Amino acid sequence: MTITTPQPAQQAAEQAISIRPAGQVMRLSRLGSFFPHRLSFMRILMRRLCAERSELRISSQSLDKDGYGHMVLTIQIGGMDISLIAYSRALDAEDRTDRVIATKWDASFCLFDGVPDQQEIDRLAGHVSTQEAGRYHDRILCLSRANKSVRLFAHVVQALADGRQPDHEMLVNTGYLMRTTAVYGNGKFGIADRSVIAGHDVFQPPFQIEMLAVFMIREYSVLLAEWCATQQSAQAVALDAGYRRYLGIGNSTGLGMAPFLVNHPCLVHSWMIVRETALMRCRTQETLTDTQHQIFADLLRRTKIHLSEWQVEDEDQTRRTGILRTEFDDFLAGLNKTPLAERYPLEDAFQRISGCSEDMQELMVSLLIEICADEVDGLSHCLSNDFEPRLDTSMRVSELAELVERDYRWACDIDLSMPEHEAQFWYVSAEKLEPRLGLRFEEEGADKEMPFHIVRYIRQLRADMRAVDGDMRLAHFMLAYPHNRHIIRRIQTVSRFAYGEIRDNLVADSCRPIDLLRCKLSFFGASKFDPKSDRWTRVTLFQGAPIPADIAAGCDDDWLFATSPPPPQGHITEPE
């Protein structure tokens, strides 16, 4: 841990501020240190909703006293009505599993384009409740399911029915009433392709449909609890707004999400280059307004509390969070001693932590981006990328060799004679139909591995290229060496989209898939990562986000690094 001496303003100004290169950013350990930020997809959605003062209403409901039945929530966004159709049913404890192999859930959902009539609600019930086993049409935009946090849900219902607010500690410690176990979009099981809805301005940034679904599920979870409370008692009260705001939606994320970052190099490049561009724009701000200084100060105070509340069982994460807290405190102490430079203050802030852990560096990225809304918010429309990788077969072998040397030097240097450098392989499980990670030298299935062994492909390609004339065109080269076609297309793609390739060996024994998960989840906007192993994590989505009443009032999108709310005034935790 190193906090460097603050630089004189002039020195900072003279320093050339450039975008961080892909070779620095696209390392697994750094990706695994990302935090949510202003351009995270949830944040983009919430800004849109707040700007439109979107109203959410219950457009249909048929629930019994236990909350089983259906509820339809409808929200207006971008001139459209979008509805969440939620079905809930009784579930035995032994059937309640968050794993993808489950076939029953406490609640199942679909996001519907428009407002469904009763016939549609009835027709979809049999499909949505079975999720993957159903078939859908293209007015269905998204599918999801969720299980209750049984203890907290029951407690909240009982407390509200008793006319009091839930136990503060219990609510804050859990942080959600339901956990989603999957959110399916983009054409799965016949639902609408992204292309069907991406033409709408509001859904042009990535994953907006999926984020909207989760946001509405969050509201549904509270409405369901309140409904159950009112069925138990005429004295039932509504959940306190602060608690309502703090409750998010839980989610367990495993390996299924990890390959996305490898399989979509063009899109990932856009995400990364947008984030890095945002950072650069902040660092090159010559001065800050008084308001921005105040926002930064407020944000630092909130972040300190957030970090102290980020408590997990995982030893490695606990160690890292401990270091992060110390570095953050040191940064604050440095600010008290020496305020930020008047000129290029954010570059000053960024340089002060340049010797700190990657966690601290990436935390600072999120903080800096937060205070330059005018400079970065417009970048949200650059996060999409519909380009598909293609082959330039007219390229000469010698040109390709140059690209390999430029962009894949990291792979050339890895010695595959050492088994640990290819100890693992990625595959799709026949049982789960989900990506998994196996041990190459101990388990069957490496012959069906996903194409993530970049190091081997690069080494094979280099060997084959050495056997031919460098002037040969690739179309000709691939006639003789067709097994290189996949990696050649990838190299050419990365030559245009440099941030689309992770510059680390994804099959080495040292590869930690959770780094991939955290990167993607940070772009979703998740926080308080709670790793349960090196290959799955729990997170909470939309914790601290505005609630429908805030949105309808046109509130600000100011909830980065949310903290627990104070107990409500006159708070009673025990029955009178």
Add this chain to the structure above:
Amino acid sequence: MIRCSLNELFHMTRKALLGCGFSHDVADDTGWAMVIASHHQPRAATQLAAYLAHYQAYDSARPVPADSQRITIDGTELRLTAAPHEMLVFGAMICDWLAISSDGGAEPHIVILTTAYMPSILLGQLIWTESQHHGQITLSFDACQMHADEMLIAMPASGEQSNITEYRIEMKAGGQQKLVTETGAVDIDDTGWARLSEFAFRSYVPESDASRLSGAGAGLTDND
């Protein structure tokens, strides 16, 4: 009939190809080709499923050695003689060769293809290629000349063809880029979809006791 989204069709096709032993690049291309082909020929997916089923006893995915007598190069001309079961592998070669002229400003490159069978998926590959490279591909044969998409539309629903034909295939610059992820979906008959699913399943790896124990979420307590 099953109504599929195009993204679903892409992935199912891709996985079916992988399950049949094709390389990832051919599987990717064929996935896109299927999305295109299905727009022009509603039975394209069913035809591909039948094609894969029919030739599964052959080594369809095996690359043809470049020093084979059936692959020869004469300047800018690539001559191929393809057996029916090799058409997907040859399709990649054809597309790559045609693309030379569009990308590098090189003189036109042409392909002379001798084959007894022109599957719809190969035509989809050609349309996908012309879309990516802003070109327009024509096929000349038996005193006829057709664009790839015209030929796809004209193809009989059964996909059956009888005459051994030599095709001269070339791509000229100036074609319009087609949207390959156009809004829409496609209907596939149950048999074709079931066959593709069956092939796709072969690309998955059975779980072992060890993998179950080390899987994500193992040991999770869900009733908190």
